[in-house]
Amino acid sequence: MYGFMLAGAADRGVVAGTLSEAFRVPMHLVDVSPESEMECRNWDATVTCEYEVAQGDIGWLLTVYGAEEVTSQPGEEELAGILARRLDTPVLISWGTLPWIRKVVLPEGKPTFARVEESDDEGAGYRVYATETLAAEARGAVSAVLPALDARFRDLTVDDGGSELATVVGPTVQDLPAAPWYWRRRPARPPGRDVVCGVRNAPPT
Template sequence: MDVSDESEVENRNWNATVTCEYEEMSGDVRWALTVYASEEVSPQPSEEALARALARELDVPVLFLGEGPLPPGVRQVATPEGQVTHARIGEPEADEEGATVEAVEIPVAGFPKAAVHKLPEIIRELRLSTPVTDSHVAPEAGGPLSRVYDLLVNWERLTVRMAQGWPPSHWYPASMYAEDLAFRDELTERVAALSGPQRVSAQRALGEVDAIYRGLTTDDGGRALAAAVSVPSAYSEGELPWYWRRRPVELPWGEDQAG
């Protein structure tokens, strides 16, 4: 194993099975480590497993990218206690200032100045499979079916989030939930405007996803959502569409409505 400063070139063991480059930094993130393992290392640890091990052995939080897509400025964090969460990183205005950890989803002792709240931006980056939609409607470049497909995907992803316990942070803001229902409003209009086989296929997909949504929710007249966010003014005095009247059995939002 070779452990060297990232600027070191002459005295390194280039034949090492594992190499680690380190660089001292300023700000909330004091060190950067880059670990390489040759093919001889088997099994190859995942980035998360390596981050967990480093956090435990070094007794410091370790920031890492992980395998899933994350929005710019967001990293996963492994803590010495074995937890994994997300952090929002603020880029320095000047090179000598260093990066700051602006927010974390759970308290992390290594970042005492960071705000503690959920990060809604990571939810939109999560790609969830939509087997019902994909079995009935093919994505189309342009044309009326293209928008219908996108709306069906969004609607089905809401049901997948519910069924999977609201990944990746077991939380979903009420504002995004209301946004999904507004897109469901648009979906009704868009499907009705289709004709022929396209309309039949879209209606089948919509009917199946609606049935899944009904099975995962309960009718409370829309009270839980209305207590958290404002419903569209068009519905304030009229009859709520059936899906606006329903709520998840376990509410994914709470006092923390960041974003």
């Protein structure tokens, strides 16, 4: 199942034709109907698309499903790109674990990201916020935690010049000075070092 947000309105016929091509099924096996429509659907369709007209910065919400017998099942981002080009409008898809962050697939092909929120105000619908500032915020959040992670790693490791890692991954010790600093460290108490014949040694006093 695929879930899409369209930045603009769409034509049912164009959507149906696009899905027919993308899933490689004939048009008579594609159904595009409003979400609330129950009586006049094509119940023999193997590719179905329910749509809901949205408000605000989002025009349509689409839910697409291809039955198991449909052998051509495009990936979500691939199908979003096909729809974006054919409908000439950005298509938003889910991304990561945060429901308010969406990946935006543009008609020209270059993807970006956006924050999408549904307003609590009646009739306001969805709001799509600037993608460039969101990317900067995300980079800032990652940069903020890196020093703490580095410090914790240093606390739990010792610098051995990379000799232990070299025995595992292959580079010689002479190659490691040019590598990042964390390649030249090993755990302060490597697993198993304090175990002899299955009996854990008492810690030094």
